[in-house]
Amino acid sequence: MKVKNKDRIKRQNKKTIRSEMVNMLVWTSIMTMLLVGGGLSVIIFQWSSIALREDMDFYMESVEKQFTNHLLFWERSVIYLSENENMNYFFRTGSTEGIEKVMKQGINLFSNQNMVSDTFPIVSDYYVFSKNMEYKGIHFYPETQSADNIKNTRIIDGIKRYRDQDKMFYYRKNGQEIECYFSVYDDDMERMGYCVAIFDMENINKIFSKLEKYQTYYWSIQTNDGTEIGGTGLNGILKDELINLDGEIKKDHKKYLYKKNQDSFGLSTYIIIPKSKLYLDIRPGFQLAWAIAVSMFIAVVVSALYYSRRVTYPLQRIVKKIEQVGTGDFETKLENYNILEFQQISDSFNEMTVRIETLIKEVYETQLLVKEARLQYLQAQINPHFMFNVLTMIAIKVKKHRDEELYQTVTSFAGLMRGKLFRRNEVEIKLKEEMEIAGFYLYLQSERFKDIITYNIEWESDEIKECYVPRLCIEPIVENAVIHGLEPKGTEGRIRVAIREASEDSINIVVEDDGVGFNVNEMDDRKDNKNPRVGVMNIQRLIRNLYGDKYGVLFQSEIGKGTIVTVCLPMRKDRTV
Template sequence: MAVIRNVLNSFNRVALNMRLRSKLFVVYLLLSIIPLYVFVFYSYHTIRNELTEQTYSAMSNTINQISENIQDKMDNYTKISAALYLDVKLQDYLTRDYSESAEYLEAYEYINRTFGNIRTTHPDVYGISVYISHDRFPSDGYYIKPIDDTIRRTAWYNQVIQTFGNPIFGTIITDQEQTNIFTLARLLNINSLNYPYGVLVFHMKEDEIYSLMAKESANKDIFIADPQGVIVSAKNKTLLSTNLHSLLKHTVPQSPTGTFDTVYNGERSLVVYRTLKNGWQTVSVVPYSSFLAKAQTATTNLMLMALSITVSAIILLYLTSGLLTKRFERLLGGIRKVSREDFNIKLHDMGNDEIGQVSSAFTKMSDKIDNLINEVYKKEISKKETELHMLQSQINPHFLYNTLGSISALALRQGDSQVYAMVQHLAKFYRISLNKGKNIITIGEEIELTRNYISIQQTRFKGMLHVDYDVDETLHHCQTIKLIVQPFVENSINHGIWDDERGVGIVIRVSRDGYERIVIDIIDDGMGMDQAAIEAAILKTEAVSGFGIFNVSERIRLAFGDSYGVQVFSRIGIGTQVRITLPLHLNEQNCSHNE
């Protein structure tokens, strides 16, 4: 919090010392330019993310469809090879020990017919070969071929002899006709995994696989790779048998599906892949530029528009702020002249807008200030008198409501004698307090007013109010403002009673001190107040008890000066003393007359 406060204080200091034109530029920058560019940036990234998500979804659907088609074709090849793998007659021909040459001619006739039928019914099978490991059956070099050292050194042979008859799909090879083919191979055995008698190999053109994804390769690159990452099929045939991981500069994970970003052909690209049952992977690569080009173009155009708007706005702001600041400077010059008591102010061509209206009003004001200066003192006196009358008029009706409530209650419970007494005291109270609208009464009248009020309250609080008076009778004719004692007596009654049996004792003392002041003390032995409550009461302008401490003190100060007023002394559990001080020298004639 301290750091934030220091930053805000530093900002305030800088802002207060900046010229108005600079402030306008800063406000425009914060409220217009920055939000505009943030909006452009946010729009671009939102569109980019949306397009990326749509492209990923489309690529995933495409990859899934291609993978399913390839899987179906591989399953078909597997079923065909299984038919030959389980052909007992073919197994017998290939494992028999021929004693006469005419016997294997029958075998060749069966093999040619069987293999030929397969190639006829499945034209995508480019070739079929059986590699045998013995010399009991002569090779024809077409369907039947020997397993020589060259074959034994091949990777696919070393892989197939470890599969125990399960089909494996091999990588791309190129035949004598420069045709790219891939293979399916499976080990042939005599009803036992320990006695293989040959290897069945199907040859399929790479084009058969590529035809399944050719239509989807228009604006993207799709690859089929084996588990080692060797490319089996692709649009660019020069990439066949190369390593896809090296091409993408990223290893394609062996997870079922997934996506990642990489750099391909020098462009940042999105890669989506899916893994088939046999470990082959279908991989689609799309450069981001291919589907974000329009978004980037739109963003560039938007940025150019924002830039042109910004430049135009800055020029307009510069001209407008110049018009404003020049007029402010002229107005400031006039204010400085007035501060030097030079009221001859002439401001021309200031316009009719707010600045012009302020300038016009300021000119008129400066013309009148000379006349107003002579009237200030009289206006201040009038203001004080008005405040005094306003304070005097703020009689809280709470007391009246309580008194009438007491009268009503007594009228119901008792006879009319007490009601009559209360009404008499009430009439005397208001006769003195209202005083025909005059604010000044004598101290004797103020004490009499207080006595009437206490008489009413004693009727209400039977036996609970114990009031003693110690009044210097020589001060009876001294003048004071009215209703300065009664509010504090009311406070003592309302807030001082804390024991319903004991009640409260109140002493009202009127005397003079050695400083030529009249001192009125209202002392009670009630609950008392702590210092916080005293301070709150002094600052409170409205209270439930009459005028309140502040009100009485303010009326005395306005009437007699700041040297006089109200002081409060109190302790919890002991009681409260309110001291009112009034001037004696202003009352010398009235007081001496009494003497």
């Protein structure tokens, strides 16, 4: 049983042909997927990075150009106003008659360049001032009189501040508005008056919001002195670090792509985008490449599973048929196959089962003949039951004649025969019954060698008498002690049998004699039937087959001093077999 279990475990640990085929094809698929996916990824990366870099440069340049074109509106409007005679007259005298009409005409000429998305103006208000501080303002959005008065007051204050500074352009922020103050000159570069343009930063943001496709971006509008008047900032990058009009810069271990432009009215625009955002548009290409590779992998795995099953299914059928033969079904047959090698196996297998079935029938018939011969032999022998009944009858007659010693001798002999001959079908019996058989033997030998052989049997407790032990596991050892230990001694000898608990789940039966003893190391070299170890080793194999290697028989012997044999058995109150 143990051998079968070990063989079954070994088979379970073995790999199948199908698993090996699937593993081989799966690993091939993985390598193919990595090569295809990696190769496509490299190609897509190289091609896309160039194309997307050009696209990003174009996009940044396009946004800057839009902002520049919107500033051209105001530049052209100023040129128009400076060349208009009515405006020149206003600048010199401060007369505002007809000035509003001229200002509206100038705005209408270039209004399409002022609008973002044809709806939102970049310059929401502008004013003109004469030398004597007379002024006129135009608003793109209607305003209440009170709001107009507040704004006029703020603009007049701004003009006064601008006149006190030696600057060509003066910028001032007011919420979402940027006020730009500058002077108007004639052909001889003489100052005629002043202009104020109010930029709507909310509408300027709409121009740069087109960069949101890159998720993270930075832009800034700065004056000549580096003052930022609008934008998100440059993420810690200084404008002096941006040497060229466009290029790449590294800051804090990160790379950025940038564009800068020098615009009208003393303004410069800067756009910076992290280079990592360049790869956002490459991602779909990578996903496509790996989708192709994974699809190939799945297709190969599915194919591997299909074809491996197609190849291994006949093998599984063959293994199943072989197992059926192992259970004794020799009529099972393998079917025909289209594959030549499998068909050859099928033919050989079918021929083998026919031959085995024929041989078994022959062996079975031979065994029947042998069994019949043995039966005839047994019938010719003395019936053991008859012999036991005769011994019992003799014991009863001896008992009637009051010969107790002879009665005990006959009874012990009958009990010994009964234990050895009539309980052969029992593998295990109770310990008290086994010791009763050993006691019968010892009594008979003590009667035979009167005053030479003595014995005693010691029980540690009555509880262990009910334990089950292998039949005839103690009597042969006691018999060995008498035949090989005490008889060769020729003088008085004693046998002591002690039964005691070894642990909570085991017991020891110790058979000790003071006979001639023997050399344990030389005992294995004796090959004759007189070797006492032959019978004991049979007991050893029986115990270990029943209970495991933890239990068995232990020899201790010394020449001239005697022998001690210890039998270790489990403490069981029910049968194992």
